[in-house]
Amino acid sequence: MNEAARSLLAGAESLPSAPEFVASVRRAGREAFEREGLPTTRQEDWRFTSLAPLAAHSFGRGDPAEQVTPAELERVAGKSFGPRLVFVNGRFDAGLSTAHGLPAGVHASSLHHAIAVSPALVERSLARTVAVGGRPFAALNGAFLGDGAFVHVDAAARGGPVELVFATVARDRPAACHPRVLVVADAGGEATLVETYVAIGEHPALTNAVTEVSLGDGARLDHYQVQDQPASAFHHATLAVLQGKGTRLSSHSTALGGALSRSDVLARLAGEGAETHLAGLYMADGGRLVDNHSVIEHAGPGGTSRELFKGILDGESRGVFAGRIRVLEGAVKTDAHQSNSNLLLSRDAIVDSMPQLEIYTDEVKAGHGGTVGELDADALFYLRSRGIPAAAARGLLIYAFAREMVDRVAVPALRDRLGRLVAGRLPGGVAILEGA
Amino acid sequence: MTDANRELTEITEQKYKYGFVTDVAEDRIRKGLDEDIVRLISSKKNEPAFLLDFRLKAFRHWLTLEEPTWAKVRYNPIDYQEIVYYSAPKPRKKLASMDEVDPELREAFAKLGIPLEEQKRLSNVAVDAVFDSVSVATTFKKKLADMGVIFGSFSDAVREHPELVERYLGSVVPYTDNYFATLNSAVFSDGSFAYIPKGVRCPMELSTYFRINAADTGQFERTLIVADEGSHVSYLEGCTAPQRDQNQLHAAVVELVALDGAEIKYSTVQNWYPGDAEGRGGIFNFVTKRGKAMKRSKISWTQVETGSAITWKYPSCILQGDDSVGEFYSVALANHRQQADTGTKMIHIGKNTRSTIVSKGISAGHGQNTYRGQVKIMKGADGARNHSQCDSLLIGGHCGAHTFPYIEARNPTAQVEHEATTSKISEDQLFYCRQRGIKEEDAVSMIVNGFARQVLKELPMEFAVEAQKLLGMSLEGSVG
Numbered sequence: 084m085n086e087a088a089r090s091l092l093a094g095a096e097s098l099p100s101a102p103e104f105v106a107s108v109r110r111a112g113r114e115a116f117e118r119e120g121l122p123t124t125r126q127e128d129w130r131f132t133s134l135a136p137l138a139a140h141s142f143g144r145g146d147p148a149e150q151v152t153p154a155e156l157e158r159v160a161g162k163s164f165g166p167r168l169v170f171v172n173g174r175f176d177a178g179l180s181t182a183h184g185l186p187a188g189v190h191a192s193s194l195h196h197a198i199a200v201s202p203a204l205v206e207r208s209l210a211r212t213v214a215v216g217g218r219p220f221a222a223l224n225g226a227f228l229g230d231g232a233f234v235h236v237d238a239a240a241r242g243g244p245v246e247l248v249f250a251t252v253a254r255d256r257p258a259a260c261h262p263r264v265l266v267v268a269d270a271g272g273e274a275t276l277v278e279t280y281v282a283i284g285e286h287p288a289l290t291n292a293v294t295e296v297s298l299g300d301g302a303r304l305d306h307y308q309v310q311d312q313p314a315s316a317f318h319h320a321t322l323a324v325l326q327g328k329g330t331r332l333s334s335h336s337t338a339l340g341g342a343l344s345r346s347d348v349l350a351r352l353a354g355e356g357a358e359t360h361l362a363g364l365y366m367a368d369g370g371r372l373v374d375n376h377s378v379i380e381h382a383g384p385g386g387t388s389r390e391l392f393k394g395i396l397d398g399e400s401r402g403v404f405a406g407r408i409r410v411l412e413g414a415v416k417t418d419a420h421q422s423n424s425n426l427l428l429s430r431d432a433i434v435d436s437m438p439q440l441e442i443y444t445d446e447v448k449a450g451h452g453g454t455v456g457e458l459d460a461d462a463l464f465y466l467r468s469r470g471i472p473a474a475a476a477r478g479l480l481i482y483a484f485a486r487e488m489v490d491r492v493a494v495p496a497l498r499d500r501l502g503r504l505v506a507g508r509l510p511g512g513v514a515i516l517e518g519a
Numbered sequence: 520m521t522d523a524n525r526e527l528t529e530i531t532e533q534k535y536k537y538g539f540v541t542d543v544a545e546d547r548i549r550k551g552l553d554e555d556i557v558r559l560i561s562s563k564k565n566e567p568a569f570l571l572d573f574r575l576k577a578f579r580h581w582l583t584l585e586e587p588t589w590a591k592v593r594y595n596p597i598d599y600q601e602i603v604y605y606s607a608p609k610p611r612k613k614l615a616s617m618d619e620v621d622p623e624l625r626e627a628f629a630k631l632g633i634p635l636e637e638q639k640r641l642s643n644v645a646v647d648a649v650f651d652s653v654s655v656a657t658t659f660k661k662k663l664a665d666m667g668v669i670f671g672s673f674s675d676a677v678r679e680h681p682e683l684v685e686r687y688l689g690s691v692v693p694y695t696d697n698y699f700a701t702l703n704s705a706v707f708s709d710g711s712f713a714y715i716p717k718g719v720r721c722p723m724e725l726s727t728y729f730r731i732n733a734a735d736t737g738q739f740e741r742t743l744i745v746a747d748e749g750s751h752v753s754y755l756e757g758c759t760a761p762q763r764d765q766n767q768l769h770a771a772v773v774e775l776v777a778l779d780g781a782e783i784k785y786s787t788v789q790n791w792y793p794g795d796a797e798g799r800g801g802i803f804n805f806v807t808k809r810g811k812a813m814k815r816s817k818i819s820w821t822q823v824e825t826g827s828a829i830t831w832k833y834p835s836c837i838l839q840g841d842d843s844v845g846e847f848y849s850v851a852l853a854n855h856r857q858q859a860d861t862g863t864k865m866i867h868i869g870k871n872t873r874s875t876i877v878s879k880g881i882s883a884g885h886g887q888n889t890y891r892g893q894v895k896i897m898k899g900a901d902g903a904r905n906h907s908q909c910d911s912l913l914i915g916g917h918c919g920a921h922t923f924p925y926i927e928a929r930n931p932t933a934q935v936e937h938e939a940t941t942s943k944i945s946e947d948q949l950f951y952c953r954q955r956g957i958k959e960e961d962a963v964s965m966i967v968n969g970f971a972r973q974v975l976k977e978l979p980m981e982f983a984v985e986a987q988k989l990l991g992m993s994l995e996g997s998v999g
Binding site: 127131425428429432434436438439442443444445448450452454455457 | 589896898911913914915916917918919920921922923924925926927928929930931932933934935936937938939940941942943
């Protein structure tokens with residue numbers, strides 16, 4: 084382990100005591116991270132994503148006692164559009180949260196609270212979907228397991244969005260936070276969950292989140308992740324989903340900020356007839372890097388998966404996409420498709436795209452596609468010939484490329500927020516949205 | 520047992536018809552690899568100092584390398600000290616003409632379906648046959664020489680045109696390139712060399728047939744083709760090996776240089792012994808093939824890969840010159856326990872460079888077939904274009920088909936498109952054919968050939984027929 088890795092692990096030994104099943108997750112995580120340390124570009128999964136900028140900082144554990152004002156929060160996370168649970172440096176902040184309006188059958192609380200009141204339920208699902216070996220960030224998250232969110236969706240649950248906001252606060256030194264989200268949906272339950280990741284403070288913040296989802300037979304989850312952090316922040320998110328028979332997962336991620344933002348999605352379609360939809364939009368400029376890795380594993384027969392990621396890269400930024408669809412022997416009648424499109428807006432922007440298929444049975448329909456290109460010169464000319472200034476025309480065309488991803492959001496308030504966040508980063512700004 | 524299963528079994532038990540061993544006296548050296556062996560190979564061939572230097576540098580570099588493990592193939596470790604690095608049919612006397620070639624050798628080639636005389640007389644193909652490690656006969660040398668085309672064994676080229684060899688050897692695949700290419704650079708024994716002078720359109724297709732005959736030997740041939748400005752050449756390569764229980768290593772290097780405005784078309788039908796149905800024996804085919812394309816030139820790779828226990832092969836194009844073109848057409852078949860990890864690299868450096876990739880993978884039995892390809896658009900490659908199409912056909916529920924493209928774009932004006940599909944033989948198509956009275960096995964053969972057609976049609980006539988037969992032989996009647 085090098086210096087950077089050691090500083091990341093500092094404090095993991097002195098966490099408040101916890102039940103044995105939590106302590107064992109911490110231990111396994113700590114040992115795995117001590118063994119593997121931070122990955123290097125010599126590892127296939129990190130080939131294009133150098134962690135050198137992250138290793139240049141010495142991150143201490145973010146202070147859970149840190150305070151955030153409601154105004155501060157609203158500035159970075161927007162207004163709430165329903166029940167909202169807020170976590171500051173991983174600690175549940177009841178004062179900033181509004182539990183009012185939680186849909187019937189959806190029980191959301193802090194993980195800390197859930198461990199105390201319903202340990203059996205938590206134990207059954209915690210650390211079951213993600214292996215720590217070969218995933219040093221998930222291991223690191225495990226090593227600091229303490230708080231985060233627990234969402235239990237019972238069989239009768241139908242309904243509205245629940246938002247979880249994670250704020251990493253780094254006011255006077257670089258700070259790291261390792262929030263864990265555990266979602267357990269009973270058979271037939273349905274829920275919509277929004278995770279919003281923000282950072283506050285002048286110093287670099289490292290957010291290393293792990294979201295684990297277990298979907299019982301027939302359960303459905305609409306899941307959204309919005310990462311809107313300052314350009315100095317570092318972000319790593321692991322989403323691990325275990326899907327039972329006839330389940331449906333729709334996961335939508337938007338990565339807008341961060342010096343280095345990486346997402347790992349692992350969806351295992353274990354039951355028959357499971358369905359997975361992954362969608363992602365990523366935007367980067369300056370010298371930033373945004374990386375989306377995903378593995379969709381079809382283990383049960385008759386599964387369907389659809390994956391679409393779109394990237395917009397400007398400045399000297401770098402976009403990385405690696406999506407793997409794995410169809411195991413016996414996962415017959417699988418229908419899988421993935422696609423990755425990238426828009427390069429500058430001469431210095433870089434894209435590395437690796438759509439991958441790994442198929443072990445014959446009764447499948449699987450395909451993928453990938454494209455890289457710049458804005459269509461004819462379309463630009465057309466808009467300019469109609470008197471639209473060059474910058475605004477570019478903005479319009481870029482928004483047109485991104486809009487498909489925004490439109491996929493089924494929660495109207497979130498769709499509006501994302502539309503404004505995306506358009507706000509383009510030449511012409513939110514004015515693009517008028518008449519859109 | 521259903522019809523389909525029975526037919527599958529029949530195929531599984533189909534014999535490798537090139538599995539004979541030819542009893543020819545060999546000149547072979549002791550097993551193992553060290554600096555003395557490298558020097559011995561060089562001295563046996565009376566090589567000039569620059570070549571011995573090249574070999575020794577490569578060998579010393581090889582000692583610092585580790586065998587790569589990233590490919591999606593599994594095999595028992597290779598003991599590089601158990602291999603004989605040089606084995607040549609013992610010459611009975613200096614050959615003055617074709618007719619003096621060892622009759623047993625000639626018979627071997629006849630069994631392979633490349634009777635030298637026939638080829639010479641009928642098909643107008645110039646053949647350089649590499650038997651184990653040395654080149655035994657080259658047809659049409661005279662006719663080619665009249666046009667200034669140099670075509671023959673690598674050793675002859677070293678003797679007769681050392682300046683060309685020295686200038687271009689390692690210019691596309693440097694001796695430091697990768698584990699197997701470095702090994703080849705140290706111990707390569709022979710291979711083919713072709714030089715097409717400026718503006719010459721080579722009047723016939725050039726061809727090499729490779730065969731590994733002796734046991735425990737590796738074959739490390741090296742091919743170098745230089746097409747000078749504005750010239751054109753089409754080159755064919757075929758490979759077979761006898762049936763043996765041990766694995767044999769084949770680590771070849773092919774370098775192509777297409778100077779301004781030149782065109783090289785390189786076609787391969789690879790049918791090394793694939794091992795038996797349980798995966799015993801077979802050739803490890805670890806090959807580095809790469810071409811460098813200068814301004815307005817074109818390099819086109821076409822390969823039909825049906826043999827070898829393990830294939831590790833990525834014929835690539837460095838599109839260095841502006842407006843240069845790279846193409847890769849591939850059919851790879853993995854049946855029984857065969858594993859193929861093959862694809863291409865298209866490195867776009869020059870402006871307005873274009874590349875096309877068409878890869879068709881067919882997996883059957885317990886075969887594992889991987890397409891691995893890289894399309895890299897460098898910063899200066901304004902207006903570069905790539906289109907890749909990778910399709911996989913699965914036959915049976917125990918095989919695997921994998922697609923791992925790497926798209927690396929560093930220029931916004933580039934347009935890169937990649938598409939891939941994986942499917943099994945459609946029951947609708949089969950039903951349609953059967954309904955019209957076409958036998959199931961003929962229908963499958965039709966469908967497989969249709970699947971591979973886009974690639975097969977790129978092959979020169981002589982090879983297209985052979986390739987079609989090979990595909991048919993392995994897959995006729997196999998229904999998933």
